[in-house]
Amino acid sequence: MGSYQDVYFPECSPLIEAPQVRSAYCLHVLNHVLKANSRVLAHNSQLRERKPGDDHQEELRDQGLTRPKVLILVPFRDGALRVVQTLISLMETRGRKMDVSNKKRFKDEFGEEPGDRPPNLSRPDDYHAVFSGNVDDHFRIGVSILRRSMRLYAPFYSSDIIIASPLGLRTVLGTEGESKRDFDFLSSIELLVVDQADVFLMQNWEHMLHVMKHLNLQPLDSHGVDFSRVRMWNLNTWSQCYRQTLLFSAIQDPQINNILSKHCFNYRGQVAVKNLPKTGSICQVLVQLPHVFQRFSSESFMDQDARFQFFVDKVLPQYRDAVMSHTLIYVPSYFDFVRLRNYLKKEEMNFASVCEYSKKSEVSRARHFFQKGDTQFLLFTERFHFYKRYAIKGICNLIFYGLPTYAHFYSEVCNMLQAGSSGEEASWTCTVLYSRYDMQRLAAVTGAPRAAQMLQSKKSVHLFVTGEDKGH
Known part of the structure; x- marks a missing residue:
């Protein structure tokens, strides 16, 4: 992950590897966001110290066309809950208490679903691992991160990280011809995490493909961006070549492979795990x-x-x-x-x-x-x-x-x-x-x-x- 190559790991069992994989990609996401934000803050102070009329000033290009940098796709609300809990616990490992806004609202909306549960029959462990919490599949939430605070339910254009289900995003992205649709917030995504990709196959794969087609497009509006701070590769419509995609799945499947081959153009290349099963x-x-x-x-x-x-x-x-x-x-x-x-x-x-x-x-x-x-x-x-x-x-x-x-x-x-x-x-x-x-x-x-x-x-x-x- 640290090399910023695309990674496809199809051995992510919900029972064993999933929690470890979640911790690994959350750590990578935090590292990416905190470094990017620190760079922006450092450049802001540099600009304040500059005197008017200084010649030969270097360009401080450190931003995308919109603020969201990371998109994490998970199938159920329970997955979003676990991602946010992991992010908070990683931020607090340095002994500092994090100030998390809207924490109670988040726990109420994304916590255990008291609704209709299937009859209490004996089911395999992998079933319980996937369906243990809130299994609503229509959600999206923006998260903004500062050094000592995290804001949940931040507006998308003020967020660093967007956590959503494909269906939750699809209803915002809309389709061609609809009057109310918005996909500009996906224009400068630098890191895409697709967790439990196999579960998306069991939902509606078309929603997943729809999201992929709307990543890293040129925005239709400027959204108040300072173009003198926007990186050249964002302006030159090369964003998709600089996006890292992390795909995690419990199985290998041609449709998941297709995401890498048709929708990922990372100039740093790809790494995929492929283990052939000796016994079926x-x-x-x-x-x-x-x-x-x-x-x-x-x-x-x-x-x-x-x-x-x-x-x-x-x-x-x-x-x-x-x-x-x-x-x-x-x-x-x-x-x-x-x-x-x-x-x-x-x-x-x-x-x-x-x-x-x-x-x-x-x-x-x-x-x-x-x-x-x-x-x-x-x-x-x-x-x-x-x-x-x-x-x-x-x-x-x-x-x-x-x-x-x-x-x-x-x-x-x-x-x-x-x-x-x-x-x-x-x-x-x-x-x-x-x-x-x-x-x-x-x-x-x-x-x-x-x-x-x-x-x-x-x-x-x-x-x-x-x-x-x-x-x-």
Whole structure:
């Protein structure tokens, strides 16, 4: 971080690394802001001491076109709370008490959310780590920092640091054609921190991309800036080449990689951590189950038509027979979910569906009918699993329409077969669809060596068998 290169660290588990990573980037942010502010104050005193008419005065260029220097994107209010608490604790380590304005208001608005909590079911530790506090995802707050004081809720144009969610910023940035929109405060961002980038995938990735497109643009208004103090690279519209981006994620994903390749132009370069998983999450599947991986041809990462056509022509006909009841279809993308739901409706197939937008009563009804066998298929979105982590009972057949974003979701869903099982383990099936553009997710599920073999092989179907007394 200290080299001011862009950094991509996709090994940031919410359980282990996240608190340490937060402390590291907060320390870097404070160091950057305090040094920049000290330079401005020193130059201010120099200018006051100058006598009128002095020749050969050096230019004191130490500012951007607007004041905000740092943008920290976090998914939930709880993340913003932890960032501010970390900043305060780091400032107070020198034994000085910080004067923090609006502290009570901040704690009331960003503290523990007393609202509707999911039922107290047993959930994995990573779920509790992500959803432990206030999970509202619409917020933004400006923070100004001086040597011995911090002002929360500072207006953006008087702030050094802006902490926000992509949705919270999106509502201010607006879209083209709207009368009320403002993005000038992002014009001179020198340090962008994207924490828990993987969670943004589970929210709305479009908001993230919208924010990235509005960074380091020329402001539409001067906002009272002294142009004689503005750095030349800000005036020359080179701000994006001097911006450091720090990306932290629990997983590697092509869409997160795309942020670095398409939206980051740091002249100092980039450093990315890439660890290939030797053993995949399929090793955590405890049930005795044959996993059939079927490869289909695809023209690009975004080519969803090929996946849909392959599913409709090759996979679904095998499951239409009443014998293949209790089939759960796991769908990572909400757009694919809507497309499949419309297709199953049109075909008048016996199915139920649950997604992140389903009401509690709809979910209960769908789970009940599926367990009893009154509905043959259950369409199930990845985001529903991410936000709720319900155990679905009565599954006999699994279809992964796409590989999960989080590798451990694969084993979690497969192990659901144990819930409500009736001793028919021998008839359980699992089918997984993948293309050559799913390399990262495939490697996370099967392990990198196997994934490479599966993608290079002439065969398009591969079988794995898991279970306590079976080899993988």
